[in-house]
Amino acid sequence: MKKIVFFLAFVFSLTVAAQNTTINGGIAGKQLYRSINVSKLSPTGGMDFITTQAISPDGKFVIQLTVASPDIYVLEFTDGAKLKRHQILTLKANDNIQLQFNSTYQNLQLTSATGSNEAVFAQRYQDFALQAEVQSKTFEQRYMAATTDAEKAQIQAEFEQFYLKFQQDTKRMLSTNATLLTAGFMAYSEFGRDIAVNKDFFAVVLKGLKTTYAQHWITKEIDLRMQQAIVIGSVAPEIELKGVNGETIKLSDLKGKYVLIDFWASWCGPCRMESPTLVKAYNQYKDKNFAILSVSLDNNKEKWVAAIQADGLNWPWHGSSLMRWNCPVARRYSVSSIPYSLLVDPKGKVIAIGLRGEQLLTKLAQVLSK
Numbered sequence: 001m002k003k004i005v006f007f008l009a010f011v012f013s014l015t016v017a018a019q020n021t022t023i024n025g026g027i028a029g030k031q032l033y034r035s036i037n038v039s040k041l042s043p044t045g046g047m048d049f050i051t052t053q054a055i056s057p058d059g060k061f062v063i064q065l066t067v068a069s070p071d072i073y074v075l076e077f078t079d080g081a082k083l084k085r086h087q088i089l090t091l092k093a094n095d096n097i098q099l100q101f102n103s104t105y106q107n108l109q110l111t112s113a114t115g116s117n118e119a120v121f122a123q124r125y126q127d128f129a130l131q132a133e134v135q136s137k138t139f140e141q142r143y144m145a146a147t148t149d150a151e152k153a154q155i156q157a158e159f160e161q162f163y164l165k166f167q168q169d170t171k172r173m174l175s176t177n178a179t180l181l182t183a184g185f186m187a188y189s190e191f192g193r194d195i196a197v198n199k200d201f202f203a204v205v206l207k208g209l210k211t212t213y214a215q216h217w218i219t220k221e222i223d224l225r226m227q228q229a230i231v232i233g234s235v236a237p238e239i240e241l242k243g244v245n246g247e248t249i250k251l252s253d254l255k256g257k258y259v260l261i262d263f264w265a266s267w268c269g270p271c272r273m274e275s276p277t278l279v280k281a282y283n284q285y286k287d288k289n290f291a292i293l294s295v296s297l298d299n300n301k302e303k304w305v306a307a308i309q310a311d312g313l314n315w316p317w318h319g320s321s322l323m324r325w326n327c328p329v330a331r332r333y334s335v336s337s338i339p340y341s342l343l344v345d346p347k348g349k350v351i352a353i354g355l356r357g358e359q360l361l362t363k364l365a366q367v368l369s370k
Contacts, residue, residue: 021091021097022064022096023098023099024096024098025060025101026060026100027100029104031059033077035054036076037051038050038063039074040071040072059103072182072218073091075089087099087101087110088122088185089182090122091118095119097119098112099119111123121180125183128170136163139159139162140270140273156273159273175208180208181216183205184205192225194334195229196353199226225334229334230342230353234349234350235349238252239251242319243318243319244304254293257289257290258285258367260290260292260344260360261293261343262340263333264294265338266307267298268297268338271338271339272307272311277357277360278313279311279313281364288368289368290364290368291317292317293319298324304322341356341360
């Protein structure tokens with residue numbers, strides 16, 4: 001009898017711990033989506049599928065989930081074929097969240113969120129990021145339409161100033177909301193590639209997360225990365241990738257040179273805008289013990305090779321796993337956004353991180369113009 005009572009108490013405790021969470025939503029505009037695939041983000045970077053919920057013809061949907069503890073979820077809106085749009089959302093037990101979206105052929109935008117502080121912040125942050133994306137596209141269009149090198153240089157300089165301010169504003173927004181799991185996840189996604197450079201920012205983020213989500217894997221991951229981060233003065237980890245002709249490209253083969261390790265992709269607009277700076281740097285210093293090792297996050301070899309040729313990236317050290325963000329080298333270097341670069345000295349030690357545009361050229365002039 002005691003065993004039965006204990007078992008019933010155990011089952012009851014599980015029932016209490018895992019509570020129902022409800023998401024009510026609606027989509028205005030073009031009704032392009034038929035269903036929502038719900039998954040939970042895993043510590044390995046993958047997604048654990050949970051359920052699929054149909055969207056009614058008028059755009060309304062209701063999702064009910066059993067949530068035991070706070071976590072990051074992904075809502076994948078799909079037409080059942082190729083069209084997919086994703087919404088990141090932190091969910092907790094007993095949440096009752098209301099979401100409103102606007103749908104166009106180009107985008108699915110979260111326009112309103114109520115019911116939890118996490119959801120409200122997610123909507124605010126996405127509005128902020130969307131405005132920056134629109135401005136960034138404008139720079140890209142101007143750059144592509146420019147007809148002279150002087151025009152392109154001016155646009156690139158303007159973009160660099162815009163990008164620096166955007167980063168500063170992003171950090172301010174995330175650090176002031178660091179007790180929210182959504183803010184912690186976004187901080188890790190945006191700046192996790194160079195935690196060492198942003199250690200003061202992540203110290204604030206980590207302090208906030210530890211007050212509210214101390215046991216969550218995102219908090220533990222940021223803490224671990226801060227301890228293991230590739231920092232200025234540390235030895236750059238080995239890079240070994242296949243080149244465009246199937247040859248092996250290794251960082252250790254370039255030991256004895258100053259090496260710029262550049263993470264990029266053919267599909268990355270800001271990366272392609274940075275190409276003229278890289279070409280200028282290589283042409284100016286290639287005879288002064290300088291090399292560029294380009295690591296592509298492409299998954300299409302033809303587009304990768306075409307971009308190398310189109311941008312005139314005429315150095316021989318191009319490598320890719322053709323696995324996009326799952327590239328083992330990118331993961332080892334904690335790359336979460338591109339373009340991203342590290343400058344390594346002839347002994348293999350990192351001497352600069354995240355240099356772009358004029359900052360890169362200035363640093364190269366300091367170490368190579370001797």
